[in-house]
Amino acid sequence: MKKIVINGPCRLDGQVEISGGKNAIVAILPATVMVCGKCVIENVPRISDVENILKILKYMGAGIRNIDEKTLEIDCTDIKNCEIPYDLARRLRASYYFLGALLGRWRDTTVAMPGGCSIGLRPIDQHIKGFESLGAKVDFERGNVHAKCSSLVGNHVYFDVVSVGATINTMIAAATAEGLTVMENVAKEPHIVDVANFLNSMGADISGAGTDVIKVRGVSRLCGGTYAVIPDQIEAGTFMVAAAATRGDVTIKNVIPKHLECISRKLSEMNVKIIEFDDYIRVIGSGVIESASIKTMPYPGFPTDMHPQMAVLMSLADGTSRVTENIWESRFKYVDELRKLGAKITVTGNVATIEGGVQFLGAPIRSCDLRAGAAMIIAGLVASGTTVIEDIEHIERGYENIIEKFRGLGANIRKIDVPENR
Ligand code: EPU
Numbered sequence: 001m002k003k004i005v006i007n008g009p010c011r012l013d014g015q016v017e018i019s020g021g022k023n024a025i026v027a028i029l030p031a032t033v034m035v036c037g038k039c040v041i042e043n044v045p046r047i048s049d050v051e052n053i054l055k056i057l058k059y060m061g062a063g064i065r066n067i068d069e070k071t072l073e074i075d076c077t078d079i080k081n082c083e084i085p086y087d088l089a090r091r092l093r094a095s096y097y098f099l100g101a102l103l104g105r106w107r108d109t110t111v112a113m114p115g116g117c118s119i120g121l122r123p124i125d126q127h128i129k130g131f132e133s134l135g136a137k138v139d140f141e142r143g144n145v146h147a148k149c150s151s152l153v154g155n156h157v158y159f160d161v162v163s164v165g166a167t168i169n170t171m172i173a174a175a176t177a178e179g180l181t182v183m184e185n186v187a188k189e190p191h192i193v194d195v196a197n198f199l200n201s202m203g204a205d206i207s208g209a210g211t212d213v214i215k216v217r218g219v220s221r222l223c224g225g226t227y228a229v230i231p232d233q234i235e236a237g238t239f240m241v242a243a244a245a246t247r248g249d250v251t252i253k254n255v256i257p258k259h260l261e262c263i264s265r266k267l268s269e270m271n272v273k274i275i276e277f278d279d280y281i282r283v284i285g286s287g288v289i290e291s292a293s294i295k296t297m298p299y300p301g302f303p304t305d306m307h308p309q310m311a312v313l314m315s316l317a318d319g320t321s322r323v324t325e326n327i328w329e330s331r332f333k334y335v336d337e338l339r340k341l342g343a344k345i346t347v348t349g350n351v352a353t354i355e356g357g358v359q360f361l362g363a364p365i366r367s368c369d370l371r372a373g374a375a376m377i378i379a380g381l382v383a384s385g386t387t388v389i390e391d392i393e394h395i396e397r398g399y400e401n402i403i404e405k406f407r408g409l410g411a412n413i414r415k416i417d418v419p420e421n422r
Contacts, residue, residue: 002417004389004403006380008362012248012409018236018255019045019400020070020229024191026094027168028198028229029053032074033060033101034175035202037224039074040067044229045400048393052091056084056098075224081105086112086143092397093165096124099147100169103136104176108148119369120328126163130170133157134177154179154218162187162298167214168195174216175204181216188212189299190259194230201227231255234305235399236281237263238374241309242406244272244285245316245382250409253280262302266294266310270317291319291356296326308334308375315343316382317356325350334372337365341379341387362387370398377402381411 020043030053032039044050046069054064054072060082063075081102089095089112102109114122124145128138133156136149154177159166167186172195174181186192188210196209202225205217236255243250244267257264257276264274264281270292273284291314296304304327314321315338325331332347339345340363344355362385367373373395380387389395392415395402406413 001390001420002392002415004377004380004392004395005414005416006362006377006387006389007412008381008383008385008387010246010381010411012243012246012250012381012406012411014409015251015253016239016405016409017253018231018239019043021045021191021194021232022047022049022234022398023164023189024194025050025229026053026092027097027172027191027195028227029057029074030094030097030101031172031195031199032057032062033076033079033098034104034172035222035224036077037075039202039224040071040226041074042071042226042228043231044070044072045232047398047400048396049092049094049398052088053094056088056095059084059088081108083110083144084112089113090115093122096127096165097169097172099127099131099145100172103131103147103149103152104173107150107152110144110146112144118330120330124165126159126161126166127169129159130157130166130183131173134170134173134181152177154181154216156182156184158184159186164189164192167192171196171206171209171214171216172199174218175199175206175222176220177216177218179218181218183214183216185212186214187298190230190233190256198227201225230259233259234303234371236260237303237306238309238378238399239405240264240267240281240283241306241313242378242381243283244270244289245313245378247285248409249282249284251280251282255279255281257281262300263306266292266302270313289313289317291317291321293322293324295324304328304331305371307331308372309378311335311338311343311345311352311354312375312378312382314354315345315356315358315360319356321354321356323352323354325352333368334375337368337372337376338379340365341383359384361385364388364390367391367394370394374399377406377413381406381413
């Protein structure tokens with residue numbers, strides 16, 4: 001069993017390079033299925049979610065070549081249209097993007113229900129609403145989603161919920177539908193814009209990504225090309241919070257500061273010094289950390305994927321803070337683990353009340369999901385003594401070389417592999 005061991009406390013100092021965006025690449029890779037020709041994708045983060053999507057693409061017969069450490073060439077010209085089995089789909093949430101991509105390419109697809117972090121009910125009714133508006137018939141059968149149509153035809157779709165996944169999935173399928181698709185009440189996250197830019201660079205005609213309305217004019221086919229993935233907003237935010245929590249001084253490179261505004265502004269409110277440059281940002285965490293309140297919202301609101309990390313910082317603040325979680329009802333699982341280190345957090349409904357001024361003490365803890373795992377690492381960096389984190393495969397799903405990156409900033413952190421029964 002792999003574990004992360006941290007000897008704290010430490011003060012982070014130095015520079016760290018942010019990898020390509022997880023939630024962008026996990027949609028872009030399935031979307032390559034739509035492309036006849038070679039897609040060269042740059043700034044690919046080598047995280048386990050990516051490796052699992054590559055397994056699905058290989059299973060379908062895609063040609064995959066590692067050009068260098070961060071660049072992949074994917075050729076889906078000769079893929080077979082096949083069912084994506086449960087054993088492959090369950091490993092990550094984003095396997096649902098194969099539904100939109102295979103529907104767009106073949107008009108017929110069967111994908112097992114996706115897996116992913118256990119952070120609440122994760123319905124896909126809005127994805128289905130999108131596919132059905134384009135003319136597909138969608139059925140559920142023995143754990144599989146089956147979507148089929150004789151032709152995909154552009155239409156008007158108004159989403160009842162602002163959903164990242166439904167926005168991207170419908171946009172992918174609509175890229176090769178006949179005529180115009182108008183999608184309203186869509187998500188606006190940076191990765192929505194990135195997937196639209198990727199599809200456009202392969203020949204699609206998509207406008208409005210990043211606003212409430214996306215228009216997709218269907219094209220008959222997508223051809224190959226080269227595309228570089230945007231930097232990961234949440235990885236950058238995680239290092240920003242870690243710098244602040246350890247009272248460090250960290251320069252975070254390869255970022256788009258605009259994408260980080262929701263996080264930067266909140267940290268500034270908490271008396272953390274943020275200095276923005278063109279493609280890097282410096283975070284200085286000296287002085288008293290002020291308490292704050294956050295309410296998670298779709299972009300440009302405060303991201304739910306930064307909530308657990310912020311709870312660690314709030315535990316160190318002067319006074320009581322509050323987090324209202326509006327997206328995922330089971331995102332509070334990390335609270336029990338943080339309490340083992342000394343956190344004083346109470347949860348009522350979707351609101352966590354966090355008492356500040358805590359001195360964390362190292363202890364054995366678990367990573368319940370990806371972002372909870374990131375929060376556990378930050379807490380371990382701040383805690384006195386040894387913190388051992390289990391179930392770290394969640395962390396490896398979305399953070400590239402996280403141990404090496406924190407070690408480069410001066411943390412005493414390492415990964416160990418111990419036999420299961422010890
Ligand atoms: N929702 C519905 N119906 C749907 C889809 C979503 O009711 O058909 C609801 C969800 O239950 C949730 C809200 O809408 O309450 C937002 O869900 P969304 O569809 O936006 O989430 P997602 O696409 O499943 C992506 C990220 C998550 C991130 C959320 C919110 C990927 C692969 N995952 O999930 O990332 O929390 O958007 O920003 O892009 C993570 O990276 O740790 C992670 C969980």
